[in-house]
Amino acid sequence: MSNVYDILKERGLIAQVTHEDEIRALLDNEKVTFYIGFDPTADSLHVGHFLQMIVMRHMQMHGHRPIALVGGGTGHIGDPSGRTDMRKMMTDDVINHNCECFKKQLSKIIDFSDGKALLINNADWLLNLNYVEFLRDIGACFSVNKMLTAECFKQRLEKGLSFLEFNYMLMQSYDFLMLSRSYNCKLELGGDDQWSNILGGIELCRRKDRKQVYGMTFTLLTNSEGKKMGKTQSGALWLDPEKTSPYDFYQYWINVDDADVIKCLKLLTFLPLEEINKMAKYKDAEINKAKKVLAYEVTKLVHGEAEADKAREAAEAVFGSGMNSENMPTTEISKDEFENKISILDALVKMGIISSKGEGRRLIQQGGITLNGNKLSDVNYILSDSDFDGGEATIKKGKKVFHRLVIK
């Protein structure tokens, strides 16, 4: 079997490494325990994290042992990297809840059975630290001068950086030291924005324990314009089906820019490179084929095969020929509501595809709402029996957002 390092590199996942040759050799010669940290900033992981999870799986498939470190402790501080403002402080309850949610999602991609991977919370050691001891023991190893030159602090120095956040690097470095001591963890991975934090940990392990450990960062998921991917109108693209439905998730990937399809296939799927390279030759409208593959594969990884099939069927039914699909996002309205003369605006709000009635009015006025294939022009339209063929109606917002309305 070939070296994981080469595979990761070939697929364009690797951004920076601390010691290229050593890491490559290490991964070749032994089962390496490595870790990636996830800070509990929300109650679901999103695509940015997904990329990290893909890497963990690649590594695991080659016999290495991942540690997923959830930041029950660091979450209390907040990582200033890549931020222009301070993160909101979170309460213990929220942090713990978020950690729980992460566990479930992580275990979909990574196999935690039989100790093949570990899930650890850094609250275990961070929350009971003694301030003075920590300063003497760990703080002494860091040079403020050096820290200030780190890229991740630079933009914050213009805007203001609190001492609290300044300490984040020490916390994360301490994590690595702890994992190195307790689990013989030799490698820390992370997004490219984590580079200086990772270097901090490596330096700390060397100074405290004279142990050589390594670091490696991965490409951030950005589009061809250099902007972060995974943003939708309703915020991030979440992995939790309650927060982003599998259908919307699928659609997101169908709608990526042409220029980004191949990159995403390499980064986010496990398809063999030969297959991806074939798709790279596609031209013009043919590129849509590659997008379908991308959307299906990624949805399958995150939501499972059954959901991916459903999402694909729904999309093809809707954008292919007919309008009907059982798997289209659906909202039910009760008979009572219907008989009370529900207006199109109320229905749109109920379906959650508009955020206010004002927006709905605008859309209708601009011809952005279609009911069963006919453009609506009447803002005050009341839904009637004739709109429901077999108890259901299809509503389209813009060109791409389809929704089914069913009377129950």
Add this chain to the structure above:
RNA sequence: GGGGAGGUUCCCGAGUGGCCAAAGGGGACAGACUGUAAAUCUGCUGCAUCUUGCUUCGGUGGUUCGAAUCCACCCCUCCCCA
């Protein structure tokens, strides 16, 4: 601790008593064109019972017929000095 500059809508940023739901730009959304792409052009962008009403310019009070705009106190940010 002292001095200075600030906090405006999703973001940047104009507005310094009524003509302000608040210029301009970005982003987002929609229309045309397309391939469920990009680029381009157009529209639109606080909420609602939508020719009218209500809420919004860091917070709380006050002055005024009327406040984003004036006053007081408070909170926060940046810069300079200690």
